Amino acid sequence: AALFAMPAGLLAQDKASVKDSGQWAVVADLPEQGLVGFAEVTPDVINQYLESSAQFAENELAPLNQTGDIEGCKLENGVVTTPKGFKEAYQQFCEQGYSSICCAPAYGGQGMPLTLGLPLMEMQISANVAWSMYPGLSHGAYSALLAHGSDELRQRYLPKLVSGIWTGTMCLTEPQCGTDLGLIKTRAIANDDGSYSITGTKIFISAGEHDMAENILHLVLARLPDSPKDIKGLSLFLVPKWIPDAAGNPATRNAISAGSLEHKMGIKGNATAVMNLDGAQGWLLGEVNKGMACMFTMMNAARLGIGMHGLGLGEIACQNAVAYAQERVQMRALSGTKHADLPADPLIVHPDIRRMLLTGKAYNEGARAFSYWLALQLDIEEHASDEAQRQDAADLVALLTPIAKAFMTDNGYTVTNLSQQVFGGHGYIRETGMEQFVRDARISMIYEGTNGIQALDLIGRKIMMDQGQKLRKFTKIVHKFCQAQADDAAMSEFITPLQQLLKDITDLTMAIGMQAMTNRDEVGAAAVDYLRLLGHLVYGYFWARMAKVALTKQASAAAPFYVAKLATARFYYSRLMTETATLKASIQSGAKNLMEIEEDAFALGY
Numbered sequence: 001a002a003l004f005a006m007p008a009g010l011l012a013q014d015k016a017s018v019k020d021s022g023q024w025a026v027v028a029d030l031p032e033q034g035l036v037g038f039a040e041v042t043p044d045v046i047n048q049y050l051e052s053s054a055q056f057a058e059n060e061l062a063p064l065n066q067t068g069d070i071e072g073c074k075l076e077n078g079v080v081t082t083p084k085g086f087k088e089a090y091q092q093f094c095e096q097g098y099s100s101i102c103c104a105p106a107y108g109g110q111g112m113p114l115t116l117g118l119p120l121m122e123m124q125i126s127a128n129v130a131w132s133m134y135p136g137l138s139h140g141a142y143s144a145l146l147a148h149g150s151d152e153l154r155q156r157y158l159p160k161l162v163s164g165i166w167t168g169t170m171c172l173t174e175p176q177c178g179t180d181l182g183l184i185k186t187r188a189i190a191n192d193d194g195s196y197s198i199t200g201t202k203i204f205i206s207a208g209e210h211d212m213a214e215n216i217l218h219l220v221l222a223r224l225p226d227s228p229k230d231i232k233g234l235s236l237f238l239v240p241k242w243i244p245d246a247a248g249n250p251a252t253r254n255a256i257s258a259g260s261l262e263h264k265m266g267i268k269g270n271a272t273a274v275m276n277l278d279g280a281q282g283w284l285l286g287e288v289n290k291g292m293a294c295m296f297t298m299m300n301a302a303r304l305g306i307g308m309h310g311l312g313l314g315e316i317a318c319q320n321a322v323a324y325a326q327e328r329v330q331m332r333a334l335s336g337t338k339h340a341d342l343p344a345d346p347l348i349v350h351p352d353i354r355r356m357l358l359t360g361k362a363y364n365e366g367a368r369a370f371s372y373w374l375a376l377q378l379d380i381e382e383h384a385s386d387e388a389q390r391q392d393a394a395d396l397v398a399l400l401t402p403i404a405k406a407f408m409t410d411n412g413y414t415v416t417n418l419s420q421q422v423f424g425g426h427g428y429i430r431e432t433g434m435e436q437f438v439r440d441a442r443i444s445m446i447y448e449g450t451n452g453i454q455a456l457d458l459i460g461r462k463i464m465m466d467q468g469q470k471l472r473k474f475t476k477i478v479h480k481f482c483q484a485q486a487d488d489a490a491m492s493e494f495i496t497p498l499q500q501l502l503k504d505i506t507d508l509t510m511a512i513g514m515q516a517m518t519n520r521d522e523v524g525a526a527a528v529d530y531l532r533l534l535g536h537l538v539y540g541y542f543w544a545r546m547a548k549v550a551l552t553k554q555a556s557a558a559a560p561f562y563v564a565k566l567a568t569a570r571f572y573y574s575r576l577m578t579e580t581a582t583l584k585a586s587i588q589s590g591a592k593n594l595m596e597i598e599e600d601a602f603a604l605g606y
Contacts, residue, residue: 038113038383046116049101053120056096060089061127068130068269069436073210075261080209080271086131090164090212099135099164103142107158113383118375121305122368125312129440130269132312134167134207136305141168141219144298145238148286153238156248157217166215170298171202171239171275178204179453181221181292182231186277188222197279198222198237201259204447208273209241209258215250216241218275219298220282221291228289236291237282256280266439300401302448304374307404309444310412311367317419317437318360324432325353325422347422355575356418362572363411365565366539369546371408374400392473399470400538402458406451407535409444416441455527458534464513464523471509478502478541485544490551494544497573501537501580508533508587515590525591533583540577543569 068083075081093099102117103109124132142161145154145168160166177183186200198220202208209216218239227233242250258273286294325348329339333349347353374397381393420427420434427434445451463471482499485491512530515522547569550562 053123057123057127061131065128066433072268073261073271078257082210082212083269087212094164100162103162108162113379114375115379118372121308122312125309126316130267133270137207138168140298140302141217143301144219147297148294166217167213168217169205169207171205171218171220173204175203184221186222188224196282198277198282199279200277202275205273205275206270208275210271233289234291235288236285236294238285239280239282254280267443303401303405306444306448307408310409313437313441314364314412314415317416321419321422322357356422358571359418360415362568362576363415366543367408369542370538374404395470395473399462402454403535403538406454406531413441452528455531458531459527460523494547498540498544504584521591521595525594526587529583529586533580536577536580543572
């Protein structure tokens, strides 16, 4: 639990009660009046959840990770069997109340904040990412049903979903469309009883069919016959695997089934299914033709969850790499023998090994500070009593969610690769488990909207469409922090480059906007590099805040922690954030070098 420690009293009503606990003390931006409804979330309560969750992840989930990868899921006669132990672990998960932690008490939930739920999610991902996807998708379905379902649907389905007895999925992708959902062909026809008959095929459906729960609630995008033929004509439907009777028990098998399971590079313990709907009965969520707005309630939460895949897998890979580097002896240190009692020095004495380990440490700890703060903004958006605070939080969440998804997963994949590299040849074989972390991490850059799509969403929808209003809300936070450190000479090594990056991003945003007025390809050409540039501003800001705390605490009883934190902050600024110079030059090069080559020329010269 100590590895995942969060600030004691983070959600207490009294802001002054936030206690010092390392990096988390610097991200407790609570409204002055506290978060309504969370007064009971005391330090003791938080610690109990963290400790029990850590034990569950370590003792129940982690032992199933490699075996689940080797065994995978099996489909026979329409029935999917998950790897040995997955079902039993899920039953324990539900019995211990983890499925209901961040759900509404009105439907059997515990009403805890997402700021507590996110570190528990990180533990589950680190221990067994394929398993963690089953409850993760269920919570997304819960969010969409809670926000857009009728009272009748909520009363009928949410208690079972909250308890974990039933699970959920999201069914978007089809063979002919992934990102471009306007091409969806799945059809919905209204029935006389108010339900709909839905027919079509969905692919890449994570947890689409399995044996871990008695029922599965599918959220399906489909189009009514007279609806527009583009993305504006999609509606969202709740399609249960089993239609419950009046008593709420599974009664009638619905016409939705798994046609096959995908053979994948990673996350093999999760059942990724092709789902066939043959006139399946479904119920409308929200309004007709407003399906995308409803689905984004689920997708925004899912995208933060996928960002956590980058952190969780990066964390467990880095932990393994550090342990290996401390134990494995290879060669002597270039600066002279460090361990004369050994036949060679441990790997960790070598500069390049330290480069790889520090890259993992810096990206992981930056991601953790950022994502937990983002979870706090989600709690503020949902629960703060002041409307202006809720709106500011909502705008920050909208702006930063693409960065959480893309920047965190890009970095997570980098960290898993570097951690595998630390193992050398031993990292390439299955026995150590390092190659699985790499394979499992790769999908996080693709699903829930590829990272390229996240970049387009960030610059096109979240920044250009409102003339940078949301961006200014975040840059104002960074600017005010930098101003507050103006007289602190010890902070200048962080504040000076952070201010320069802030200026660069402001100038580049204006330049891209001007160029896009005559050539929209300029936005597409800049998007990926621009997201990464903004990602470094985000991480740089949180690392500067952590450095500020570390500088004041180096003489405390926890001095080694703060000294290491400060050293990692310096590494991030001097080794990783310097990537921004290359990103800036790439953005400034424009779209011409991408678009001037003819399409046919890509196939020439082989």
